[in-house]
Amino acid sequence: MKVAGYIGWGIIAIVAAYFLGGIALERGEPVNSMWLVLAAGCTFLIGYRFYGKFIAAKVMALNDERATPAERLRNGHDFEPTNKWILFGHHFAAIAGPGPLVGPTLAAQFGYLPGTLWIILGAVLGGAVQDFVILFCSMRRDGKSLGQMAREEIGKVGGITALLTVLLIMIILLAVVALVVVNALKGSPWGTFTIAATMPIAVFMGLYLRYWRPGKVLEVSAIGFALVVASIFAGQWVAHSSTVASWFTMGGIALAAAIIIYGFLASALPVWLLLAPRDYLSTFVKLGVVLMLGAGILFVRPELELPAFTRFVDGDGPIFAGKIFPFCFITIACGAISGFHSLISSGTTPKMIAKESHAWPVGYGSMLLEGFVAIMAMIAACVLQPGVFFAVNSPAGIVGATPEAATATITAWGFPVTAAEMEVLARDVGERTLFHRTGGAPSLALGMAHIFATGAGGKAILGFWYHFAIMFEALFILTIIDAGTRVGRFMLQDLLGHVYKPLGRTSWMPGVIGTSAVVVLAWGYFLVQGVRDPFGGINSLWPLFGISNQLLAAVALCVATTVLLKMHRARYMWITCVPLAWLVVVTFTAGWQKIFSPLPRVGFLAEAAQLQAALDAGAVAAAKVTETNTLIFNARLDAVVCGIFLVLVSLILIDSVRLWVGILRGTREARITESPFVVSRLRPEEI
Amino acid sequence: MKRLRTFARMVVGLLRELSDESAYERYLAAHGREHSREEWRRFSEKRLRMKYSKPKCC
Numbered sequence: 001m002k003v004a005g006y007i008g009w010g011i012i013a014i015v016a017a018y019f020l021g022g023i024a025l026e027r028g029e030p031v032n033s034m035w036l037v038l039a040a041g042c043t044f045l046i047g048y049r050f051y052g053k054f055i056a057a058k059v060m061a062l063n064d065e066r067a068t069p070a071e072r073l074r075n076g077h078d079f080e081p082t083n084k085w086i087l088f089g090h091h092f093a094a095i096a097g098p099g100p101l102v103g104p105t106l107a108a109q110f111g112y113l114p115g116t117l118w119i120i121l122g123a124v125l126g127g128a129v130q131d132f133v134i135l136f137c138s139m140r141r142d143g144k145s146l147g148q149m150a151r152e153e154i155g156k157v158g159g160i161t162a163l164l165t166v167l168l169i170m171i172i173l174l175a176v177v178a179l180v181v182v183n184a185l186k187g188s189p190w191g192t193f194t195i196a197a198t199m200p201i202a203v204f205m206g207l208y209l210r211y212w213r214p215g216k217v218l219e220v221s222a223i224g225f226a227l228v229v230a231s232i233f234a235g236q237w238v239a240h241s242s243t244v245a246s247w248f249t250m251g252g253i254a255l256a257a258a259i260i261i262y263g264f265l266a267s268a269l270p271v272w273l274l275l276a277p278r279d280y281l282s283t284f285v286k287l288g289v290v291l292m293l294g295a296g297i298l299f300v301r302p303e304l305e306l307p308a309f310t311r312f313v314d315g316d317g318p319i320f321a322g323k324i325f326p327f328c329f330i331t332i333a334c335g336a337i338s339g340f341h342s343l344i345s346s347g348t349t350p351k352m353i354a355k356e357s358h359a360w361p362v363g364y365g366s367m368l369l370e371g372f373v374a375i376m377a378m379i380a381a382c383v384l385q386p387g388v389f390f391a392v393n394s395p396a397g398i399v400g401a402t403p404e405a406a407t408a409t410i411t412a413w414g415f416p417v418t419a420a421e422m423e424v425l426a427r428d429v430g431e432r433t434l435f436h437r438t439g440g441a442p443s444l445a446l447g448m449a450h451i452f453a454t455g456a457g458g459k460a461i462l463g464f465w466y467h468f469a470i471m472f473e474a475l476f477i478l479t480i481i482d483a484g485t486r487v488g489r490f491m492l493q494d495l496l497g498h499v500y501k502p503l504g505r506t507s508w509m510p511g512v513i514g515t516s517a518v519v520v521l522a523w524g525y526f527l528v529q530g531v532r533d534p535f536g537g538i539n540s541l542w543p544l545f546g547i548s549n550q551l552l553a554a555v556a557l558c559v560a561t562t563v564l565l566k567m568h569r570a571r572y573m574w575i576t577c578v579p580l581a582w583l584v585v586v587t588f589t590a591g592w593q594k595i596f597s598p599l600p601r602v603g604f605l606a607e608a609a610q611l612q613a614a615l616d617a618g619a620v621a622a623a624k625v626t627e628t629n630t631l632i633f634n635a636r637l638d639a640v641v642c643g644i645f646l647v648l649v650s651l652i653l654i655d656s657v658r659l660w661v662g663i664l665r666g667t668r669e670a671r672i673t674e675s676p677f678v679v680s681r682l683r684p685e686e687i
Numbered sequence: 688m689k690r691l692r693t694f695a696r697m698v699v700g701l702l703r704e705l706s707d708e709s710a711y712e713r714y715l716a717a718h719g720r721e722h723s724r725e726e727w728r729r730f731s732e733k734r735l736r737m738k739y740s741k742p743k744c745c
Contacts (some may be wrong), residue, residue, distance in 0.1 A: 076717030077710065078737060089701040099745040166742065173745050214727035218704035271735045283705050333745075340744045347741050482744040490740050549745065 002568040009049065016042030023113060023308070030303045032643070033379040036112070037297065040120050040375045044368040047124035052364040055129065059564065059572040060136050062356040067680040069097050069142045069181045070352050079143070081354035081687050084520025091349045093283050093367040095131070095341045096290065098177055098441075098477050099334025099549075100374040105381040105440035105447075106542060107331040108389065109317040112382045113308040114328045116375065121328070122336025123371030126579035131341045132363035133560040133576060137250035138346035139353055139489065140674040146346045146556060151449035152673050153562045163651040167491050168644065169548040171519075173340075174263070174484045175526030175543030175665055176541040177477045182255045182531055183439035183538075184474065190239035190430050190467055195474045196248065197231035198278065199262070204279035217280055224281045239430055247498050252531040259481065260524040266329050266482030267489050267516040275482045276392075279439055282476040289472045293376050296451040304390060306382040311413065318394035319438060320539045326590040330546030335374020337579065341367065354687040355680070375402070380447030381440075387417025388425065388434075392443045395536030396436045406435055430463035444470035488519035532627070539601065543594055547587050547642065551649040554583045565663050566670040584653065591646045595639045604639035608632045632634055707734055 019039035023031060051628065056062050073079040110575045137488060138144055151159025185191045205224045213219060238244050266274050315323035320331065337648035345363060353359055383390065390410045399406040403419035410417050426434045429449065449465035492515045497504015503511045530537025557580035565571055597603030600610040614620050620628050662668025703709045714730045715722060
């Protein structure tokens with residue numbers, strides 16, 4: 001049996017090496033998507049079985065004899081021992097957001113290879129390690145949050161830094177995901193109607209659960225899903241109606257205003273009315289669509305149309321500017337390594353783990369599955385013709401505002417596409433135009449629609465699948481916006497409660513309204529900035545989000561390394577220090593370039609200086625002076641925000657390194673703060 | 688067939704966990720109470736307050 005196991009794993013390792021080598025070295029011939037699927041799938045299996053197990057057995061020494069907080073503090077509510085596969089699905093549903101879908105789509109501007117390799121290696125050696133170790137640390141500390149662990153393990157500076165970093169990241173995150181929705185829906189009555197319809201549907205679900213059938217969440221989610229699908233069909237009718245279509249045809253600023261108002265209402269309204277029912281629905285749709293996409297790719301096995309590398313590796317990409325290093329690695333955060341996951345790994349999940357060994361599939365395994373979702377998104381983006389991909393994703397400020405100008409520019413780059421082709425494609429998916437939809441969602445939806453339509457229904461229902469994919473992306477992005485605004489409000493109320501006590505009370509309406517407004521205005525400002533940006537907004541906001549997210553991962557890895565040291569596992573420090581060192585190099589290089597690069601499309605200060613010079617030279621039309629002044633202010637503000645991120649993480653990094661050196665030299669006490677060992681009495685039938 | 692049934696049970700278990708229906712059952716059992724509109728309201732208010740005090744992942 002053991003020999004059969006060795007042979008089996010040997011074959012998987014050979015397959016992984018063969019397909020990884022194939023995608024890395026193959027040039028000039030079309031590559032089938034199965035190469036990516038098998039390269040990622042087999043590498044993830046090897047990583048899970050050997051690297052994950054090594055960390056579980058040698059580094060953490062997981063012990064099933066030790067009672068977990070779910071057993072010791074069992075209260076039938078949040079602390080509850082849960083079956084490991086159910087918890088695996090629960091944890092995966094919590095970590096999977098738009099990041100692993102949008103990031104790889106944007107990074108496809110470099111070609112399929114850099115992003116794919118980063119997702120595979122990043123997930124195995126970085127993301128899964130971070131999620132797993134933080135889950136373990138929190139599990140051994142009664143489910144404490146990352147902020148609490150940072151404060152207790154590193155010191156006060158660590159705790160405050162973690163809190164501030166999370167608050168700032170949330171503001172940038174909410175702005176950038178809202179921008180993705182705005183760019184997907186502008187000028188699209190079908191899409192806008194479908195998304196608008198999800199709001200009354202969510203309210204109906206909330207009322208149904210509250211008054212008519214309390215507790216029947218699965219039942220009402222099925223009804224809600226049927227209504228959402230019906231709204232996609234109704235959206236087609238809306239798009240074709242000469243009167244109704246105009247109500248739902250909105251520009252960028254109008255859509256941004258609508259989302260800002262929505263965020264405010266969702267944050268201030270009772271949670272059961274809008275937020276919770278929408279969240280239930282979005283979770284089920286998310287899991288269903290991820291499964292559908294996986295099945296679709298396996299069934300259709302499409303060829304990749306984008307090359308392994310594009311000319312934009314030189315840093316002059318139309319979607320965002322900057323070279324492969326460091327920008328590919330911060331553009332794809334969630335599919336490879338995401339600091340946000342550490343908040344989930346130190347949130348609900350550690351309170352539900354029945355046995356310590358379950359942390360291996362739940363923490364390490366879920367992240368590998370998320371990496372697989374990112375690979376699927378990369379495939380969905382790369383099945384598009386390169387010309388179409390760049391026509392959809394390039395902002396007007398780069399390729400030109402008219403279809404003719406845009407297609408001429410993109411064709412001159414070596415990716416042939418015509419205005420007529422784009423018009424036919426737009427008509428096929430029920431849109432007026434697909435140009436200038438920077439943000440990743442529409443091109444991902446086109447790729448997904450292509451795969452789904454090839455699998456079922458053909459070209460006749462391409463429009464349905466496109467809008468189904470847009471609905472799916474927008475649905476859970478809006479869930480992140482409303483939940484994020486609410487959390488931001490809680491954090492702010494918590495902080496302001498120290499200044500004026502009533503502000504800290506979540507039941508005091510003036511406080512609720514005031515703090516909701518502050519949070520909404522903060523991310524709303526960056527959203528409007530992105531909408532007005534002539535380069536599409538993604539060029540400035542997505543890198544900021546990527547940098548901040550990975551800096552949070554650096555904070556998490558600092559905590560993880562500190563805990564390993566205190567557990568006297570200094571010889572295994574490298575498992576967290578290697579990804580930490582990589583993240584520090586990547587994010588600090590990216591941050592530095594975003595602030596100080598002399599290229600105006602890369603460096604915020606250079607952009608501000610260029611605009612200022614144009615103003616001073618009188619080269620700006622009188623009507624554009626105010627707008628240009630705003631752009632200058634925004635570029636400087638982005639530089640300051642980026643600088644704040646770097647300073648915050650430098651603080652925690654310096655604090656951590658001082659502590660590590662002290663522990664290694666024996667001048668600092670390595671006091672462990674784990675909860676006490678209690679023998680587990682949990683019987684297998686209880687889980 | 689047995690494996691298929693186990694898998695189906697697992698899927699239903701996951702859906703019930705994600706929808707908080709399992710948590711509600713545990714809550715009723717832990718407090719020795721019967722299902723009613725008021726109980727659901729009490730449970731969901733506490734559950735949702737806890738759930739939405741943490742950021743959602745990106």
